[in-house]
Amino acid sequence: MRIETVTQELSLKRSVDSGTEQQRAAVQQIIRTVRSDGDAALLAYTRQFDGAELSDMRVTPEEIAEAYQAFPKEMAEVIKEAAGNISLFHQKQLRQTWTYTDQNGTMLGQKMTPLDSAGVYVPGGTAAYPSSVLMNVLPAKVAGVKRIVMVSPPGSDGRLPAGVLVAADIAGVEEIYKVGGAQAVAALAYGTETIEPVDKITGPGNIYVALAKREVFGDVDIDMIAGPSEIVVLADETAYPAEVAADLLSQAEHDPRASSVLVTPSRKLAEETAAEVEKQLKSLPREEIARKAIEDYSAIYVTKDMQEAVSVVNQLAPEHLEIMTEGALSIVENIRHAGAIFIGRFSSEPIGDYFAGPNHVLPTNGTARFSSPLNVDDFMKKSSLIMYSETAFRENADKVAAFARLEGLEAHARAVEARKEQ
Amino acid sequence: MRIETVTQELSLKRSVDSGTEQQRAAVQQIIRTVRSDGDAALLAYTRQFDGAELSDMRVTPEEIAEAYQAFPKEMAEVIKEAAGNISLFHQKQLRQTWTYTDQNGTMLGQKMTPLDSAGVYVPGGTAAYPSSVLMNVLPAKVAGVKRIVMVSPPGSDGRLPAGVLVAADIAGVEEIYKVGGAQAVAALAYGTETIEPVDKITGPGNIYVALAKREVFGDVDIDMIAGPSEIVVLADETAYPAEVAADLLSQAEHDPRASSVLVTPSRKLAEETAAEVEKQLKSLPREEIARKAIEDYSAIYVTKDMQEAVSVVNQLAPEHLEIMTEGALSIVENIRHAGAIFIGRFSSEPIGDYFAGPNHVLPTNGTARFSSPLNVDDFMKKSSLIMYSETAFRENADKVAAFARLEGLEAHARAVEARKEQ
Incomplete structure (x- = not known):
């Protein structure tokens, strides 16, 4: 693993797949076809892309x-416990409608309302993760979204993986369709005979799914389009190299374009971690993937002190940040940009991926500068409330009319003045 | 004005300008040029599109x-008072970092951090509204965003309108550039020699600005892309037709594609309002614009009762909703979708546009189904906090490892197990 002394600019390759013109055209064509042909288009694409011949896309009881029969009972229990933790953490985020009334008797506030419906995309194949089902569905559930729809591409046998179905059932999803790709996104956005449209689409997917989400954005809401996974470990000489290395590799195994970075003022830790990474890599089942990620998109940065290390972290704005240092908690307040912050030795990143409660859908590719983990707010919207009192009205009507006229909007001024006459 | 009895489907034309292929290509070209040529490109486009010859884009003290000299003193006072009200309402939205510690000693929470920087686009010409400056800048200010940048196209004299500059100064903007269009959006997203890039771009603009925001979305965050303004008035026979009509016209004067709708169970109110609209239209300075909006995109819907009226409102999901009925406040809880809800006779919509405090940047075109008025959350992001205790770790490590292996992610399992060894 590459060790660099931080001087000026960080050299870290980042990978964003924004798709080719050809892929974009294909996605637009699929969306048009689904909008015109509905279910027939979905079934035809499922035959073409997934090799599955379906007559009915909806998953039955x-x-x-x-x-459940096919799934290990003890794992269903673990999923249930994880779901409980995730629900609890997200419940703490729930915000209530609030109002206040000023001395003039004017009431102002924000009304919080859950979305009517949400659609969750779950990828197929080896990326069909039960944990993703929980992380996407439960925030919507906690927000109070009544209708939650899940879509996922079936295998060629026309089935979805048992784990995905069990997780969906535990999370309380009652409407699941066996359809994937851009066609599933189009169906969620615009509806077909079978699938009613939804207000928001979340969940990861391949480049076609990502491009389709971008296309329908505006007609429905979407979550951020995710890039490859990233971890940054901020550590000092008190950290254990074997643990740091293992955590770096846990992200590296996701994707050959994943990025694992150690930032440390300790050259000793840097060198020992690099050696550990090499050692642990050799015995990983996904060695090839992880090795590419480590070689192409990862680095160890040695800084002159902890302050410079924190500044490097803020520059990277990582999806996952682990802090394994003396007094780790006190460093948190200086972190400006990170999707999730794991504090201390026992907060290994997979704990958060699966079990602790916070969401594992996190901003990637530096977007932690301006975006947040998937959360309950993403499934609610606010409406402003304005109940102006007569007293406040009589006091301020002329000012408002003058402001409107300043902007050349005479009808605005007259709307206010219409009240003065009665 | 067209009066319709609601039967099944509402027939209301909506206008979304998503731009032509040609416009999109032009915007992409402008963005590429700004990225490669920086300031020189900005100055050249400003010469070409705004007819202004500038050597320095930055507005000077x-x-x-x-x-201030050129601007009426009493209007500066009104703007200051409005700014105070807007700041106060937005301060109520501010959320603090929170954590909780469970019985195992595990601490979880959300860290709230303002964005580092935000860019506000202010249109030129007749749409250069001081109120828009306040509404876009103040939520960012309240959130704690340190660097707020404003951009706006200059007139051919190389100047910005006095009202815009005064409002910007009152709102506390210290960095203003005389540049507009897609080129300004590109500069905010990617930076030039003079303009440092920002994390988020908000503010209204013409189709080129809207397309440019869509192009840069992902590299920076953007607000929703606004369509023409809309108002829905929900009223019964207790409402005054002259006031209802004046409010409908206050939106209609914005844009020939604006939409003004009255929903009422009272045929009498419907007919009297229609007559009032016609009467008031005749004396409006912007009669031509308002008349087109009323004829093409507006309607009066007569429903069989208030319940059906509420359901029509929810179907429309309007940007602005006024409720002028008996017991207006009790209807609010049944409204599921609206950007801002104005309750009672004295809450004429322009009061909210300028003065009351809530934001006038609102979701248009039915997007109130899933989005919110511009608010303080839009200028903050959350980071999850996870500090797992050793007790919790020892209790749950095996479950997490099992969950990871279920998903085929061996390195995830080993990262957890690495801690068990020490």
Whole structure:
């Protein structure tokens, strides 16, 4: 693993796949076809892309029951416990409608309302993660979204993985369709005979899914489009190299374009961690993927002190940040940009991926500068409340009319003045 | 004005300008040029599109002083008072970092951090509204954003309107550039020699500005892309037709594609309001614009009762909703989708546009189904906090490792297990 002394500019390759013109055109074509042909288009694409011949896309209660049969009981229990933790953490985020009334009797406030509906995309194949189901569905559930729809591409046998169905059932999803790709996104955005449209689409997917989400954005809401996973470990000489290395590799195994970075003022830790990474890599089942990520998109930065290390972290604005230093908690207030901050030795990143409660859908590719983990606010909207009192009105009507006229909007001024006459 | 009895589907034309292929290509070209040529490109486009020959884009303290000289003192006072009200309402939205510690000693929470920087676009010409400056800048200011940059296209004399500069100064903007269009958006997103890039761009603009925001979305955050203004008035026979009509026209004067709708169970109110609209239209300075909006995008819907009226409102999901009925406040809880809700006779919509405190940047075109008025949250981001205790770790490590292995992620499992060894 590459060790660099931080001088000026950080040299870290980042990978954003924004798709080719051809892919974009293909996605636009799929969306048009779904909008015009509805279910027939969905079934045809599922035949073409997933090799599955379906007559009905909706998952039946029998399929859910079969999934439970096929799934290890003790794992269903772990999923339930994780779901409980995730729900609890997200409940703490719930905000209530608030109002206040000033001395003039004017009431102002914000009304909080859950979205009517949300659609969750779950990728197929090896990326069909039960944990993603929980992380996308439960914030919407906690927000109070009544209708939650899940879509996922079936295998060529026309089925969804048992783990995904069990997680969906535990999370309380009652409407699941076996359809994936850009066609599923189009169906969620615009509806078909079978699938009613939703207000927001979340969840990860391949480049076609990402491009489709970008296309429908505005007609429905979407979550951020995720890039490859990233971890930054901020550590000093009190950290254990074997643990740091293991955490770096846990992100590296996700994707050959994943990025794992150690930032430390300790050259000793840097060198020992690099050696540990090499040692641990050799025995990983996904060695090839992880090795590419480590070689191409990862680095160890040695800084002159902890202050410079924190500044490097803020420059990177990582998706995941682990702090394994003396007095780790006191460093948190200086972190300006990070999706999730894991504090101390026992907060290994997979704890957060699966179990602790906070969401694992996090801003990637530096977008932690301006965006947040998936959360309950993402499934609610605010409406401003304005109940102006007569007293306040009589006091301020002329000012408002003057302001409107200043902007050349005479009808605005007259709307206010219309009240003065009665 | 068209009166319709609500039966099944509402027939209301909506206008979304998503731009032509040609416009999109022009915007992409402008962005590429700004990225490669920086300031030189900005100055050249300003010459080409705004007819202004500038050597320095940055507004000087002298220009601010001149703006105050040229601007009516009493209007500066009104703007100050409005700014105070807007700041106060937005301060109520501010959320603090929170954490909780469970019985195992694990601490979880959300850290709230303002964005480092925000850019506000202010349109030129007749749409250069001082109120927009306040509404876009103050939420960022309240959130704690340190660097707020304003951009606006100059007139051919190379100046910005005095009202815009005064409002910017009152709102506390210290960095203003005389540049507009797609080139200004590109500069805010990617930076030039003079303009440092920002994390988020908000503010209204023409189709080129809207397309440019869409192009840079992802590299920076943007607010929703606004469509033409809309108002829905929900009223019963207790409302005054002259007031309802005046409020409908206050939105209609904005844009020939604006939409003004009355929903009422009272045919009498419907007919009297229609007559009032016609009468008031005739004396409006912007009669032509308002008349087109009323004829093409507006309607009066007569419903069989108030319940059906509420359901029509929810179907429309309007940007502005006025409720002028008996017991207006009790209807609010049944409103599921609206950007801002104006309750009672004295809450004429322009009061909210200028003065009351809530934001006038609101979701248009039905997007109130899933989005919110511009607010303080838009200028902050959350980071999850996870400080797992050793007790919690020892209790749950095996479950997490099992969950990771279920998903085929061996390195995740080993990262957790690495801690068990020491």
